[in-house]
Amino acid sequence: MSENLLFGFSVAIVGALVAILIAVSIAATRILAAMRKGRMLSACHGYGSEAMSQTGVSVVVSGAQSEREIEERLSSEYWRYEVIVVLDSTRDGRLLSRLCRKYSMIRVSFPTDGDLKIDGVPLLYRSRQRRYRRLVLIDRLHRSRADDWNCGVVIASFDCIIPLESDRFLTSEALPRWVMELHETRPVRSDFISAQVSPTHFFDRRRVAMFSRMAVVRTGGFSGEHPRMQMMRCLRGRTLCLPLAMAKLRRRRSSNPLRQLLMTMGALPTTLLFVSLAVQRWELARAALMLVVAVYVTALFISTIALRVRLALDEEYCEDRSVSLRRLLRCSFRVF
Amino acid sequence: MVDWVGIYSVVLLVGSILMTAMVLVYTRMRACRTRVKQSLERCYLSILNRHLLEGGDLSSGFPLIDRRYSRLILATIVARLGAVTYGYDRSVLAAVVRRYALDRLLMQQASFSFGMRRVQWLHTFAMIDSAEGVYRRTLRRFGRSRNRYMALCMTLAALNHNPERSIAILAERRMPLSTFDLSEVLMMLKRGLIPVAYQPLLRSEYKNVRMLGLCIVRYFGVTEAEDDIVATISSSDSEVASSALFTLCALRLRLDRNEVRHASQRMNEDERRAWYRHLAAEGYSSRAIAKVLPANEQPQLREYVEQTVASYKRCLTN
Numbered sequence: 001m002s003e004n005l006l007f008g009f010s011v012a013i014v015g016a017l018v019a020i021l022i023a024v025s026i027a028a029t030r031i032l033a034a035m036r037k038g039r040m041l042s043a044c045h046g047y048g049s050e051a052m053s054q055t056g057v058s059v060v061v062s063g064a065q066s067e068r069e070i071e072e073r074l075s076s077e078y079w080r081y082e083v084i085v086v087l088d089s090t091r092d093g094r095l096l097s098r099l100c101r102k103y104s105m106i107r108v109s110f111p112t113d114g115d116l117k118i119d120g121v122p123l124l125y126r127s128r129q130r131r132y133r134r135l136v137l138i139d140r141l142h143r144s145r146a147d148d149w150n151c152g153v154v155i156a157s158f159d160c161i162i163p164l165e166s167d168r169f170l171t172s173e174a175l176p177r178w179v180m181e182l183h184e185t186r187p188v189r190s191d192f193i194s195a196q197v198s199p200t201h202f203f204d205r206r207r208v209a210m211f212s213r214m215a216v217v218r219t220g221g222f223s224g225e226h227p228r229m230q231m232m233r234c235l236r237g238r239t240l241c242l243p244l245a246m247a248k249l250r251r252r253r254s255s256n257p258l259r260q261l262l263m264t265m266g267a268l269p270t271t272l273l274f275v276s277l278a279v280q281r282w283e284l285a286r287a288a289l290m291l292v293v294a295v296y297v298t299a300l301f302i303s304t305i306a307l308r309v310r311l312a313l314d315e316e317y318c319e320d321r322s323v324s325l326r327r328l329l330r331c332s333f334r335v336f
Numbered sequence: 337m338v339d340w341v342g343i344y345s346v347v348l349l350v351g352s353i354l355m356t357a358m359v360l361v362y363t364r365m366r367a368c369r370t371r372v373k374q375s376l377e378r379c380y381l382s383i384l385n386r387h388l389l390e391g392g393d394l395s396s397g398f399p400l401i402d403r404r405y406s407r408l409i410l411a412t413i414v415a416r417l418g419a420v421t422y423g424y425d426r427s428v429l430a431a432v433v434r435r436y437a438l439d440r441l442l443m444q445q446a447s448f449s450f451g452m453r454r455v456q457w458l459h460t461f462a463m464i465d466s467a468e469g470v471y472r473r474t475l476r477r478f479g480r481s482r483n484r485y486m487a488l489c490m491t492l493a494a495l496n497h498n499p500e501r502s503i504a505i506l507a508e509r510r511m512p513l514s515t516f517d518l519s520e521v522l523m524m525l526k527r528g529l530i531p532v533a534y535q536p537l538l539r540s541e542y543k544n545v546r547m548l549g550l551c552i553v554r555y556f557g558v559t560e561a562e563d564d565i566v567a568t569i570s571s572s573d574s575e576v577a578s579s580a581l582f583t584l585c586a587l588r589l590r591l592d593r594n595e596v597r598h599a600s601q602r603m604n605e606d607e608r609r610a611w612y613r614h615l616a617a618e619g620y621s622s623r624a625i626a627k628v629l630p631a632n633e634q635p636q637l638r639e640y641v642e643q644t645v646a647s648y649k650r651c652l653t654n
Contacts, residue, residue: 014341036452040485043456045419046519051555054515054582056617106650111643115609124647155647157617159610183515184484214606290341297348304355311363 006272006287013265013291017298020258027202028305030241035313038173038242041180048077048176055179056080056158057210062148063088063166067098074135078175082157084136086148096139100125103132110138115217116150119143124155146227153221159213163228167248168197168208174244178210181240191215192237195244199313202306203258208245209237243313258302266295376406380413387428388421401436408445411438415463419523430465439466443474455485462492471497488517495524507542512575518551525552538564546576554583562589569595577602581611585618592627601630608637616644 041047057078064070064085073083089096099105105125112118122140127133138151149163160182162170174195181193194209209228215235216222224230269291277285380398400406414429421429433439439461446457458478466474471493479490487509494505506513506521513521537549538561546568553561565587568580577599584591600608615625622645629638 010341014344017344033451036456040452040456040459041516044459044516044520045523046516046521049519049523051519051522051551052515054579056614108648108650109643109646111640111647126648157613180514180516214610217606287341290345294341294345294348297345297352300352301348301355304352304359308355308359311359 006284009268009272010287010291013269014294016261016265017294020261021298021301024202024258024302024305027241028309031196031199031309032312034240034242038177041177042173047180050079052176052179054080055160055182056082057160057162057175057179058082058084058152058156058158058213059162059164059170060084060086060149060152060156061164061166062086062145062152063142065092065095065166067095067102069166069169070099070135072169074132076170076172076175078179080158081175082134082136084138084152084156086138086140086142086151088142089139090141096137099137103127103135104129105132105135105137111155116154116221118151118154119147122151144227146222146224149227150221153213153216156213161211161213161216162208163211163222164208164245168245169248170208170245171243177242177244178240182210190237191235192232193240194232194237195240195242197243197245197247199243199306199309204256206247207232207239211235262295262299266292269295373409376400376409377413380410381417384413384417384429384432387432388417388425391425391428398436404441407436407438407441410436411442411464412460414438415460418463418465426465433464434467439464439470443470443477446474447477452485455483455489458486458489459492462489462496464496466493466497484511484514484517487511488520491517492520492524495521503536503540503545506544506548507540509544513544513547518548521548522551522555534558534561535564538568543573543576546571547579550576550579550583554586557587559587559589562587565589566593566595569599574602582614585615585620588618591615591620591624596628597630600628605634605637608633609640612637612641613644616641616648619648621645 046052057080059073059082061070061073061083064073064087070083070085085099087096104127106128108124108126110122110124120141120143122138125137125139127135136155138148138155140148140151142148145165152163153161160179162178164170178193178195182190190212192209192211192215194207197204197206197208207228209232211231216231219231219234222228222231269288272284272288272291376399383398398406398410401410410432414432418426418429442457442461442464446454446461449457458474461474474493475490478486481487481490491505491509495502498505534549534552537545537552540546540549550565550568552558553565562584565580565584569577569584571577571580581596581599584596600611603611612625615628622642625641625645626638629641
């Protein structure tokens with residue numbers, strides 16, 4: 001009975017591992033293809049030029065914590081672009097006053113009759129200097145990230161919205177690439193285009209996305225604990241297999257579903273192994289051990305694919321071979 | 337079953353080791369190749385610059401040019417240089433292309449490669465002055481592709497080859513020109529390859545040609561084209577009409593016209609909101625925008641316009 005159970009279990013695990021391997025290989029191929037497209041585009045003179053910047057993009061940042069973060073976001077070369085920073089001066093009033101002084105911000109009227117309903121009375125600041133016109137500050141009591149993003153959507157000047165957390169930063173290529181993908185002729189127009197945050201997080205749910213403002217307003221704005229994910233579930237869009245943003249702060253716990261799945265699959269055979277050893281059935285213990293090895297080797301192979309993608313994506317990546325190998329092993333153990 | 341799992345593990349383990357080794361070797365080779373490429377690029381660029389500035393024959397030649405890889409680098413440099421040589425004698429670059437048969441080489445390279453690499457080689461091909469025979473063969477081979485990037489490369493190659501037929505080439509193009517396509521065509525125009533005659537473009541009956549005309553007018557700030565832009569607003573194609581409105585606004589021209597009001601009326605509520613928001617962001621006053629509003633505009637949209645414009649002005653209650 002237990003042998004049959006183990007046999008069925010082994011078939012299921014190996015089947016799942018093969019499926020994951022195929023999915024990772026497809027994702028890696030798509031990332032590399034998108035990267036090659038990016039290289040082709042960057043060789044074109046018209047790409048990212050002023051002639052292409054007809055579409056404006058508003059980036060809404062919830063809870064920025066330092067001036068340097070804001071400056072980094074303002075440095076994009078894209079022409080029609082604004083950064084809406086939502087702050088809470090009751091938490092850190094000095095940041096707001098420093099920003100107001102530095103960028104000559106003045107308080108302006110907040111449009112109350114917007115498309116979305118906003119709680120509270122937010123204060124809106126714009127710069128009196130034309131060169132800082134792309135920076136907009138909102139001071140409001142922080143309730144939730146979704147509320148902050150909705151507030152940004154209400155005052156956004158442009159029709160494309162990119163909601164970001166304080167630790168997410170767009171890459172220099174992000175805006176022209178996103179806008180270009182938006183204008184690619186497709187039979188069905190997308191309400192959003194999502195992109196990866198890290199090149200090697202193949203199935204990560206923590207994606208960034210550019211939303212159509214009209215679509216966001218139509219669905220009633222962002223809501224819930226994971227507002228971006230919820231919005232993406234409500235709308236029709238497509239996914240870009242390319243990292244267009246990066247996370248600067250390391251998260252304590254990853255919510256990568258692939259990692260969680262592999263960890264679960266690794267834990268179950270291990271438990272089986274120990275149970276089998278306890279009852280002195282070597283054949284069963286051996287089978288369970290082989291399954292553990294199979295899971296680890298799959299993780300190692302996936303890490304190798306991730307390493308290949310990582311090295312291909314980063315042109316300036318000139319790492320020592322021993323460091324690369326160590327990184328590979330560490331990564332595979334983490335996945336395992 | 338245990339055996340199968342064992343075989344699976346061994347195969348993957350060997351695969352991982354081989355793949356890691358390949359990745360590391362590939363990275364090392366790529367670093368070496370990049371260094372060689374950079375030095376060759378610097379060398380070829382200085383030789384070409386000298387010839388462009390001082391003239392003279394190319395008998396001194398280019399180092400290591402007998403290698404295919406070096407000739408591909410030279411082709412890329414010629415294409416890149418051709419894109420930024422304003423007013424220089426382009427025959428020098430054409431002579432280099434003819435002497436080393438770079439056009440034929442690029443066509444072969446495009447035939448051997450796939451996907452975006454092929455597009456990259458075709459784009460380089462489109463930027464150089466190719467011989468008639470090679471151009472015809474390339475057009476025959478890739479001209480009917482449904483890939484939009486390859487189609488763009490072929491359009492660019494055709495514009496480069498026959499600049500006097502530019503309007504006809506754009507009119508004959510079946511695929512609509514996207515923003516990126518327009519900016520690429522505009523870059524050719526900036527190099528002086530296509531004549532900047534906006535009037536025939538704006539008055540054309542073809543969508544692609546009109547879109548290019550509007551793009552030219554917007555990019556070069558041709559305010560003299562006001563009448564043609566206003567006439568284009570009445571176009572039945574919503575994309576052309578919207579682009580014309582955007583152009584009128586980008587050139588900061590007067591908006592209180594019947595054509596603009598009719599265009600606003602044709603939009604749905606969401607589009608009208610976006611249009612008013614755009615006007616407010618561009619700095620138009622609420623009085624100027626009020627003149628654009630259709631007579632039967634909803635009161636809440638009128639209020640929205642007022643509030644949006646006010647959100648760009650200092651708050652006096654502060």
